Amino acid sequence: MTNRKPVTRRTFIATVAAVSASAALTGVAVAPNASIAADFGGKTIEWIIPFKEGGGSDKWSRFYAPLLSEALPGKPTVVVKNMPGAGSTKGANYFASRVKPDGLTIFGSSGSTQFPFLLGDPRVKYNYADWNVVLATATGGVAYLPPDLGAKWKQDPKSIFNTNFIYGSQGATRLDLVPLLAFEMLGLKVDPVFGIKGRGAGRLMFERGEANIDYQTSSAFLSKVMPLVKEGKAVPIMTWGALDDAGNIVRDPTFPDLPTFKEVYSQVKGQEPSGDAWEAWKAFFIAGFPAQKMVFLPKGTSQEIIDTYSNAFQKVINRPDFPQISKKRLGVYPQATGVKAAAFKKRGTEVDPKAIAWIKGWLKDRYGVELKK
Amino acid sequence: MDFFAIALPALNEAIGLILTAQNIGYLVLGVVLGLSIGVFPGLGGIAGLSLLLPFLYGMDPVSGLSMMVGLVAVIPTSDTFASVLMGIPGSSASQATVLDGFPLAKQGQAARALSAAFASSLFGGLFGAVVLTFFILIARPIVLAFGLPELLMLTVLGFSMVGVLAGRSLLKGLITAGLGMVVGAMGEAPAQGSPRMDFGSWYLQDGMQLVIVGLGVFAIPEIISLLRRDRAIAKDAKLGAGWFDGVRDWWRNKWLSIRCATIGVLVGVIPGLGGSVVDWIAYGHTVQTTRNRETFGHGEIRGVIGPESSNNAKEGGGLVPTLLFGIPGSGSMAIFIGGLILIGYEAGPQMITNDLPITYTVVWSLALANVFGAGLCIFLSGGIARLTTIRFPLLAPFLLMMISFAAFQSKQTLWDLAALVAIGVLGILMRRFEWPRPAFLIGFVLADQAEVYTYQATQIALSRLKLGWSPMLEYIFSPTALILLAITVISVWLGARQSASLKPPVTTAASQQSKIAPIVFTVIIAVFLAVNLVDSLNVSVLIDKVFPITVVGFTLLGTLILLFRSSTVPADHVIVADLEMIGEDAGAPRGVWSTLSWLILLLALTALFGFIIALAAFFVMFLRIRAATSWLETALLTSGGLGGLLVIAGALHRDFPPGLLQSLFDLPWPFR
Structure with missing residues (x-):
């Protein structure tokens, strides 16, 4: 039981004290940037999350909030403020229009906020180009099958291509766009059943035998599907992949043994994926997974405050116990700050208009969905 | 699974973990916090747990757990104060309690109603814990037996309660439930997100929130009515029966309490049904199993005991999907999962295989918190009941402040208040013209599930049809679904049999002279429905328009039948009832x-x-x-x-x- 306990605050403080003491003894400056950092002593920082309590973004922010509080100069209180509504565009619009650039309000964006922006949803009144990114958190996704279909897939994926697949989906314009398009590109006959509330409900449909294909994001897969895999009730078949520093799709570091969608496509079709559909899939995959969650400061924030936040998040990531406490809740993915975070933001929010037009056409033809009023 | 080999050592360890001075201290702290937050309607467990989360980080796991569980456990207990004393449904769990609890308070029996409610809560909570201790080990396959057709059948069972709660006119009951569904279907469609019946407003696009509908339909009409009559809540400002009577009432109805607690656990266990109907199902069951129905809605103590026994048991049942599947049954359970992660536990199947002692710690902390919470509440109820003897105009600004603040928690804009006033006006008129408000709420709560489960079950059934008829029929008519169907039929039959014996309620001596006002109200509703019908026909995605067209169409049809009948019946007929002329508001000193x-x-x-x-x-x-x-x-x-x-x-x-x-x-x- 003791091995699942996170490092307590007391042991953490002890570690910090030990480190600082040794630093002081050897005459090394502890915080090189302290002189230019903004001080938030006695202040309260509001972290706007445009989703309800208990969702993925909420958990992510609540994981970071106490750590950020300790890492920021002056140790301000960091409060998560949920502002759900209008498919997360309400909170984002509020942040874009009403928030002062004083560093006391930050915004947690997610793939579900990025998709409406990319698809030109009429409710969107925010622009990612205006905002300053200080943290980017990647995630991944794993698709899995029931054991009988999984065994056949392992032999030859094509052997089950004429199966009637049922997939529980939250809606074609949500993050589910990525798996739906991937299934279609492979040539799987998938009937999506729309209207489920969250991916947990999709997993439940799979467990009940109503759905026979599903995917979960990495952390949910690790905690909820891995036990099923061990019992022989589910077989993982592929991941969506991860992004390396050069922007290439590579194997997911959390699941190095699983092939990526790109690899499976090449195996099935005999050639690497290319063309409009692939470019569009790649663009939305990046916005939905490797660049899924980002923390922003509003337009017009001073460089001093931006640096203070970047340093604070870097400090959190550098904590000796960070790999251990974050593994369960975020998976082993890059937590990027500074230039790297900016690169993620660029790839996730600046997408070729051609790819967007293709996706819009596909949504209209395939599902009859149009995002206009 | 060998219960004695697996469960007993774990249970033993759990009791050892709970019963330390430190953990009990944190549990009591959670209970006290939960009680103080719970009395504020609309705040509930989400607000309370969010308050705790920052402190959990780095806490001893069991202490943190005790504090969270203590807080969650007592929310459905403490919101009873607002339901019974003020007629304000404090949360979705205590809406049905208002129906008889508040009339009891008006008769000066607030202390009795409160203590009966708390005794029921306490029992329900303990019962839930005992059942869960055994059930949680075998719950997984049972939960998985509830697929979409079964969930749809459960939704239908919920709707069958409309028959019981329809009051004197079944037609009006059905129309009102339909109207509730129309309001519930407003906003983004669940399947493909088409905007529906929102008339271009982003506020309506997110749909109406239960808090606002509950407060508008129940609390505002009562507050306005009391204010018009300028009196204390308790008639003649006197308190009758005391808290001990309430406990005795509970003991006399212990079998009812056991049945309703069972309903609570069962409904809580099944993910996807939502806790907001459990008190209505329990209330409906209570009415069905009571020989003399006439007193319901006018201060029948069984109407308090039933729902209150079920809602605390539901919290226990709700732990099954939360802990075993990581699927929260409510907003507060979602935060609870977040809190678990903070102290190092991840909800999932391993809560039974690896972390059984912790699971039992949660279950029995819940039971213990119920004992502390309900015990404290019973102790306080005699004193707090005195609030009902205060001159109402002194109390009213506080109540209006509380419900406005509660409504504002839903989307945090001024529109929340505007929506509250709008629904409040609707509630006032429904009360006046005897459109059964519980039916409205049931329709509202079940609208989303009815649509989603119908659509999804159809979709899967059609896909199975590709494999042949028998896989499809086996899917739809599973044994579980057939059992649920039988229960629904029995429930409808019981309800119908009893409404035949229902006599008209005692009215004042004055007889009704005019039927113009109720007809005008019906016409306005018909116009509202017609506008919505046009709007629904214009939705472009097919799967997003079928449900609203069907519901709006049938409700509109019902309204037209009602209009036709209204024009032919005499002015004192029940379907054109106008309580402004014959009810307790007749002759109120203020308009x-x-x-x-x-x-x-x-x-x-x-x-x-x-x-x-x-x-x-x-x-x-x-x-x-x-x-x-x-x-x-x-x-x-x-x-x-x-x-x-x-x-x-x-x-x-x-x-x-x-x-x-x-x-x-x-x-x-x-x-x-």
């Missing part, structure tokens, strides 16, 4: 619209100056003009009300609705 204008004044002031400034001005004006208090009393009451609100809102980091002033000037909290 309904002048009383309602106070609420509209608060809304208007808020739109101009923001909530806090508006509230201060409203308190002073109301107390001076309406309650005729002295300046000193006015000052004391105003500062007391505002002070209390500011302390709670400050602790929970809540903002208030801004107005025009705030858009022009940048003001510090709490004025911004």
Whole structure:
């Protein structure tokens, strides 16, 4: 039981004290940037999350909030403020229009906020180009099958291509766009059943035998599907992949043994994926997974405050116990700050208009969905 | 699974973990926090747990767990105060309690109603824990037996309660339930997100929230009615039966309590049904199994015992999907999962295989918290019941403040208040013309599930049809679904048999002379439905328009039948009832619209100056003009009300609705 306990605050403080003491003894400056950092002593920082309590973004922010509080100069209180509504565009619009650039309000964006922006949803009144990114958190996704279909897939994926697949989906314009398009590109006959509330409900449909294909994001897969895999009730078949520093799709570091969608496509079709559909899939995959969650400061924030936040998040990531406490809740993915975070933001929010037009056409033809009023 | 080999050692370990001075201390701390937050309607477990989360990080796991469980466990207990004493449904769990609890308070039996409710809560909570201890080990396959067709059948069972709660006219009951479904279907469609019946407003696009509908339909009509009659809640400001009578009432109805607690556990266990119907199913069951139905809605103690036994048991049942599947049954359970992660546990199947002692710690902390919480509440109920003897105009500004603040928790805009007033007006009119408000709420709550489960089950059935008829029929008519169907048929039959024996309620001597007002109301509803029908026909995605067209169409048809019948019946017929002429409001010293204008004044002031400034001005004006208090009393009451609100809102980091002033000037909290 003791091995699942996170490092307590007391042991953490002890570690910090030990480190600082040794630093002081050897005459090394502890915080090189302290002189230019903004001080938030006695202040309260509001972290706007445009989703309800208990969702993925909420958990992510609540994981970071106490750590950020300790890492920021002056140790301000960091409060998560949920502002759900209008498919997360309400909170984002509020942040874009009403928030002062004083560093006391930050915004947690997610793939579900990025998709409406990319698809030109009429409710969107925010622009990612205006905002300053200080943290980017990647995630991944794993698709899995029931054991009988999984065994056949392992032999030859094509052997089950004429199966009637049922997939529980939250809606074609949500993050589910990525798996739906991937299934279609492979040539799987998938009937999506729309209207489920969250991916947990999709997993439940799979467990009940109503759905026979599903995917979960990495952390949910690790905690909820891995036990099923061990019992022989589910077989993982592929991941969506991860992004390396050069922007290439590579194997997911959390699941190095699983092939990526790109690899499976090449195996099935005999050639690497290319063309409009692939470019569009790649663009939305990046916005939905490797660049899924980002923390922003509003337009017009001073460089001093931006640096203070970047340093604070870097400090959190550098904590000796960070790999251990974050593994369960975020998976082993890059937590990027500074230039790297900016690169993620660029790839996730600046997408070729051609790819967007293709996706819009596909949504209209395939599902009859149009995002206009 | 060998219960004795696996469960007993784990149970033993769990009891060892709970029963330490430190953990009990944290549990009691959670209970006290939960009680203080729970009495504020609309805040509930989400607000409370969010308050705790920052402190959990780095805490000893079991202490943190005790504190969270203590808090969650007592929310459905403490919200009973608002339901019984003020007629305000504190949360979705205590809506049915209002129906008989509040009439009891009006008869001066608040202490009895409260203690009966708390005794039932306590029993329900303990019962839930005992059942769960065994059930949680075998729950997984049972939960998985509830697929979409079964969930749909459960939804239908919920709808069958409309028959029981329809009151004197089944036609009006059905129309009202349909109207509730129409309001529930407003906003983004669940399947493909098409905007429906929102008339271009982003506020309506997110759909109406249960808090606002519950407060508007139940609390506002009652507050307005009491205010019009200028009396204390308890008739003649006297208190009758005391708290001990309530406990005795519970003991006399212990079998009812056991049955309703069982319903609570079962409904809680099944993910996807939502806790908001459990109290209605329990209430419906109570009515069905009572020989003499006439007293329901007029202060029948069984109507309090039934729902209250079920809602605490439901919290226990709700732990099954939460802990075993990581699927929270409610907002507070979602936060609870987040809290578990903070202290190092991840909800999932391993909660049974690896972490069984922790699972039992949760279950039995819940039971213990129920004992502390309900015990404390029973102890307090005699004193708190005295609130009902206060002259109502002194109480009214506090109540309006509380419900406005509660409504504002839903989307944190001024529109929340506007929606509250709009639904409140609808509620006032439904009360006046005897459109059964519980039916409206059932329709509202079940609309989304009815649509989604119908659509999804059809979709899967059609896909199975590709494999042949028998896989499809096996899917739809599973044994579980057939059992549920049988229960529904029995429930409808029981309800029908009893409504045949239902006599008209005692009315005042005056007989009704005119039927123009009820007909005008029906016409307005028909126009509203017609507009919605046109809007639904214009939705472009097929799967997003079938449901609203069907529901709006049938409801409109019902309304037209009602109109036709209204025009042919005599003016004293039940379907054109107008309580303004024959009910308890007849001859009230003040008019309904002048009383309602106070609420509209608060809304208007808020739109101009923001909530806090508006509230201060409203308190002073109301107390001076309406309650005729002295300046000193006015000052004391105003500062007391505002002070209390500011302390709670400050602790929970809540903002208030801004107005025009705030858009022009940048003001510090709490004025911004």
